Amino acid sequence: MTSSARQTILSRLRERTSQPASQPPDFRVMNTRRWSLEDGIERFIAQQASVHGDVQRVHEPDLATAVLSRLHQAGAHRVLIAPSQGLRDALVTRAQNIDFQGYDQKVEAWQSELFHQTDAAITSCHAGLADTGSLVVIPSPEEPRLMTLAPPLHIAILPVSRLFSSWYQLITEEDWTGPMPTNTLLISGPSKTADIEQTLVYGAHGPKALTVFLVDGI
Amino acid sequence: MSQPVILYPNKPEKVYLFGTCLVDLFYPEAGLAGVDLLEREGIEVIYPQDQTCCGQPAYTSGRSDEARAVAKTQLDLFPEDWPVVVPSGSCAGMMRHQYPKLFEGTEDADRALKLARRVWDLADFLVNVCQIQLTDTGEPTTIALHTSCSSRREMGVADSGPALLRQLNNVTLVEPAKVAECCGFGGSFAVRHADISGAMATDKVAALTQTGCDRFLSTDCGCLMNLAGVAKKQKMALPGEHLLSFLWHRSQPNREA
Amino acid sequence: MPQTLQQSHNSAINFQPQVKSALANTQLRGNFDRAMTGLMHKRTMAFADWDLEALRDLGQAIRQQSLRQLPDLLEQLERQCQANGIQVHWARDGDEACQVVTEICQQRQAKTVIKGKSMVTEEMELNAHLEQRGYTVLESDLGEYIVQMAKETPSHIIMPAIHKNTAEIAELMHTMTGVEQREDAHYLTDQARQQLREKFMQADVGISGVNFAVADSGTLCLVENEGNGRLTTTTPPCHIAVTGIEKVVPSLTDVAPLLSLLTRSATGQSITTYVNMISRPRQPDEKDGPEAVHLVLVDNGRSDIYQDEELAETLQCIRCGACMNHCPVYTRIGGHAYGTTYPGPIGQVLMPQLLGLEQTPDFASASSLCGSCGEVCPVRIPLPSLLLRLRREAVDGDRTRASTVPGHGSKRSNLESLIWAVWRLVHRRPGLYRLTTRLASQLRALSPKRLGGWTRYRSAPKLAKTTLHSAMNNRSKRQQP
Numbered sequence: 001m002t003s004s005a006r007q008t009i010l011s012r013l014r015e016r017t018s019q020p021a022s023q024p025p026d027f028r029v030m031n032t033r034r035w036s037l038e039d040g041i042e043r044f045i046a047q048q049a050s051v052h053g054d055v056q057r058v059h060e061p062d063l064a065t066a067v068l069s070r071l072h073q074a075g076a077h078r079v080l081i082a083p084s085q086g087l088r089d090a091l092v093t094r095a096q097n098i099d100f101q102g103y104d105q106k107v108e109a110w111q112s113e114l115f116h117q118t119d120a121a122i123t124s125c126h127a128g129l130a131d132t133g134s135l136v137v138i139p140s141p142e143e144p145r146l147m148t149l150a151p152p153l154h155i156a157i158l159p160v161s162r163l164f165s166s167w168y169q170l171i172t173e174e175d176w177t178g179p180m181p182t183n184t185l186l187i188s189g190p191s192k193t194a195d196i197e198q199t200l201v202y203g204a205h206g207p208k209a210l211t212v213f214l215v216d217g218i
Numbered sequence: 219m220s221q222p223v224i225l226y227p228n229k230p231e232k233v234y235l236f237g238t239c240l241v242d243l244f245y246p247e248a249g250l251a252g253v254d255l256l257e258r259e260g261i262e263v264i265y266p267q268d269q270t271c272c273g274q275p276a277y278t279s280g281r282s283d284e285a286r287a288v289a290k291t292q293l294d295l296f297p298e299d300w301p302v303v304v305p306s307g308s309c310a311g312m313m314r315h316q317y318p319k320l321f322e323g324t325e326d327a328d329r330a331l332k333l334a335r336r337v338w339d340l341a342d343f344l345v346n347v348c349q350i351q352l353t354d355t356g357e358p359t360t361i362a363l364h365t366s367c368s369s370r371r372e373m374g375v376a377d378s379g380p381a382l383l384r385q386l387n388n389v390t391l392v393e394p395a396k397v398a399e400c401c402g403f404g405g406s407f408a409v410r411h412a413d414i415s416g417a418m419a420t421d422k423v424a425a426l427t428q429t430g431c432d433r434f435l436s437t438d439c440g441c442l443m444n445l446a447g448v449a450k451k452q453k454m455a456l457p458g459e460h461l462l463s464f465l466w467h468r469s470q471p472n473r474e475a
Numbered sequence: 476m477p478q479t480l481q482q483s484h485n486s487a488i489n490f491q492p493q494v495k496s497a498l499a500n501t502q503l504r505g506n507f508d509r510a511m512t513g514l515m516h517k518r519t520m521a522f523a524d525w526d527l528e529a530l531r532d533l534g535q536a537i538r539q540q541s542l543r544q545l546p547d548l549l550e551q552l553e554r555q556c557q558a559n560g561i562q563v564h565w566a567r568d569g570d571e572a573c574q575v576v577t578e579i580c581q582q583r584q585a586k587t588v589i590k591g592k593s594m595v596t597e598e599m600e601l602n603a604h605l606e607q608r609g610y611t612v613l614e615s616d617l618g619e620y621i622v623q624m625a626k627e628t629p630s631h632i633i634m635p636a637i638h639k640n641t642a643e644i645a646e647l648m649h650t651m652t653g654v655e656q657r658e659d660a661h662y663l664t665d666q667a668r669q670q671l672r673e674k675f676m677q678a679d680v681g682i683s684g685v686n687f688a689v690a691d692s693g694t695l696c697l698v699e700n701e702g703n704g705r706l707t708t709t710t711p712p713c714h715i716a717v718t719g720i721e722k723v724v725p726s727l728t729d730v731a732p733l734l735s736l737l738t739r740s741a742t743g744q745s746i747t748t749y750v751n752m753i754s755r756p757r758q759p760d761e762k763d764g765p766e767a768v769h770l771v772l773v774d775n776g777r778s779d780i781y782q783d784e785e786l787a788e789t790l791q792c793i794r795c796g797a798c799m800n801h802c803p804v805y806t807r808i809g810g811h812a813y814g815t816t817y818p819g820p821i822g823q824v825l826m827p828q829l830l831g832l833e834q835t836p837d838f839a840s841a842s843s844l845c846g847s848c849g850e851v852c853p854v855r856i857p858l859p860s861l862l863l864r865l866r867r868e869a870v871d872g873d874r875t876r877a878s879t880v881p882g883h884g885s886k887r888s889n890l891e892s893l894i895w896a897v898w899r900l901v902h903r904r905p906g907l908y909r910l911t912t913r914l915a916s917q918l919r920a921l922s923p924k925r926l927g928g929w930t931r932y933r934s935a936p937k938l939a940k941t942t943l944h945s946a947m948n949n950r951s952k953r954q955q956p
């Protein structure tokens with residue numbers, strides 16, 4: 001069925017003989033979205049704030065303290081963090097009452113725990129985007145997809161050096177053509193919905209809170 | 219493609235007036251006011267007596283064959299290279315923007331395109347070609363303006379009405395809520411979908427009434443007839459007038475004499 | 476020949492009575508008026524710091540370029556997806572697409588299916604199809620969840636439950652799920668979150684739509700706020716993405732501007748919470764994500780639309796809903812009155828092409844042609860011109876052009892043809908026109924007080940005492956004695 005469907009559809013499309021004239025895309029308008037580093041940081045923070053995201057700018061030596069303080073504030077006991085995350089050791093040694101663990105088994109083995117008993121996840125980011133206040137997250141074997149989705153609090157570590165003006169700038173500078181990772185995400189604030197009479201509610205199906213640590217000196 | 223910038227001609231000695239069938243039958247004083255305003259600006263107005271209708275009613279009903287037949291007879295009426303001014307945004311829009319499409323691929327395509335390029339909305343023409351200066355001779359009054367969708371979106375001349383009214387010192391211009399929303403006229407739409415059209419017109423009349431204006435003006439006779447008709451049926455004290463009639467009456471130097 | 480597709484839940488034929496009852500429902504009109512007014516304002520604010528016209532030019536150019544290369548891009552997309560391990564299926568119409576999905580579910584011995592928001596699956600009535608075959612199907616987008624509970628269809632393509640207010644939803648959720656009847660969007664959302672979390676974990680298959688399919692990387696882009704789309708495409712062991720064939724673009728570079736247009740036009744957001752780019756199933760070293768990913772490419776009338784250069788502009792649509800948010804007709808009657816999957820201006824243009832003009836007899840005419848839809852469309856689909864084209868097709872009104880729309884000529888009536896023949900006769904003969912109009916003005920006392928639908932809401936217009944023709948004639952006589 002599907003192979004004859006394929007042929008039918010493609011040959012029907014190719015039946016069209018005339019090709020309407022159209023302008024070639026002019027991408028210049030995308031390049032007007034550029035900010036200097038300090039303006040970009042300011043915009044990133046403001047844009048995250050506008051979607052209920054919380055951004056804390058810290059110097060690298062103060063990062064562990066700041067993250068711990070955020071975890072305590074949230075009352076988190078069980079926190080996911082990748083074993084390779086540089087921050088991990090500093091956190092483990094300093095927080096006795098928090099259980100830090102890696103996402104180290106297939107989801108099927110512990111799905112219910114992941115969804116119901118995990119309070120927070122700390123992940124790295126590929127980049128940050130000033131224009132829209134977005135995080136670019138590329139899930140990996142150590143930081144799988146559900147880390148940024150299942151726990152109610154997502155803490156993201158973003159080096160200032162990885163801040164770009166816009167997604168378009170990132171895509172063009174890093175040349176995102178051709179094969180892509182399994183999953184790539186732009187994340188802007190915690191999950192939300194306005195499906196009930198346009199009342200904005202945070203914490204729809206994903207995290208209820210997102211804190212970004214924007215780190216100088218990494 | 220984005221809207222091209224409008225390039226206005228220099229002020230001419232003569233213009234043609236295309237009166238439109240609604241003005242002809244229902245609001246001739248608006249057409250005459252347009253003539254008076256143009257003549258006061260030193261422009262001679264030629265009114266070809268053989269004009270009938272731009273073809274829009276048929277065109278928007280999907281009857282392009284009939285629209286083309288009627289429009290074709292209008293193509294012959296403006297032989298000289300003078301501007302053609304129209305006291306209605308929708309008829310101006312029909313001639314300026316739809317004629318080229320209507321005649322595309324026919325033997326009249328070139329003639330239609332040439333005519334289309336010199337069609338102007340009369341109010342816009344007064345502002346941007348004549349650069350008219352009005353002196354207000356009337357009593358203080360509060361006015362709301364309903365700019366037709368054709369003037370606003372098809373012709374892109376929504377600024378001209380307010381620009382003219384702001385020249386009148388004793389006129390306070392107030393803006394109704396949802397100023398850019400359609401009044402519900404839409405030609406045959408008002409008959410085919412009378413209930414939707416009626417709901418839109420009723421809302422527009424309510425918005426105009428809420429401004430507390432003494433009267434409302436419109437740049438298009440269709441909108442005017444629609445809104446005035448609703449106001450009258452609902453027995454609301456909301457008189458309506460064509461923008462051009464109002465401008466002429468307000469700016470005559472010795473109107474009391 | 477283009478085939479007319481059947482849609483069992485299509486009730487566009489009953490447009491007029493549906494409009495009457497919608498207009499009489501003051502609650503409904505209030506809900507839509509408030510929502511659409513807010514959305515229009517948010518959109519304006521969201522584009523305030525952009526060169527919007529340049530961005531719309533770009534969006535239009537990208538969509539037109541993509542459509543020009545459509546068959547090639549589809550083949551490239553298929554190749555890249557397959558190279559990535561995504562299985563690609565093709566379906567000529569909605570039924571075939573439903574069968575493809577059913578077969579995948581059978582192979583997986585699935586029992587429960589969870590869905591993210593997808594308009595194309597509404598178009599093919601996938602839920603009904605699967606339920607008839609014994610599958611449990613659950614919508615996970617909050618708006619869709621509410622609509623499904625109410626046994627309704629979405630009334631807006633972006634905000635499916637926009638026709639309901641909080642009180643109505645509280646009562647519905649109380650009745651259907653037993654939660655407290657509290658008029659509190661926060662409480663209700665949290666209850667739905669808890670109810671659905673269990674379902675995500677139990678589902679055997681997740682079905683989603685696609686916002687943009689990227690040909691050069693084989694990537695499926697999904698745009699959403701709630702996280703339900705990510706859960707749908709991550710938690711179940713099998714993900715089936717269903718998309719219309721027109722959604723393909725050359726590369727991610729093209730997605731960036733379209734995304735900027737989409738979210739701002741739709742809800743006034745500079746971006747949604749999530750942009751989810753899926754390029755392959757779970758890899759051996761990965762710990763979550765579906766082990767199988769399928770892409771179903773659905774034609775369902777699109778390749779017929781594609782044949783006509785003018786009408787093919789319909790396929791540029793990125794499904795933002797801005798045309799309905801700004802439509803004075805949609806705002807007053809709401810989405811359900813249309814009786815089709817897609818309401819509002821884009822629905823009025825698309826549905827007659829999919830279902831046939833005879834199935835949608837009022838769609839082309841139910842517009843004042845005010846131009847708001849065309850003015851806001853992020854990819855510059857000339858919606859008013861397309862409505863006019865469909866009007867011509869419906870009455871077979873342009874004998875100089877070829878016609879392609881199913882149901883062509885179905886609205887042509889002898890009575891109307893006669894009226895237009897008389898109109899044409901009078902307006903082509905200036906002498907006859909002047910005579911008739913002068914006569915009409917002189918006999919204006921006799922003009923009718925009732926004029927059908929017009930005078931239901933308005934007083935009858937009054938002819939002037941004299942015509943402009945006569946007045947101008949007298950004037951020139953005065954000036955040239």
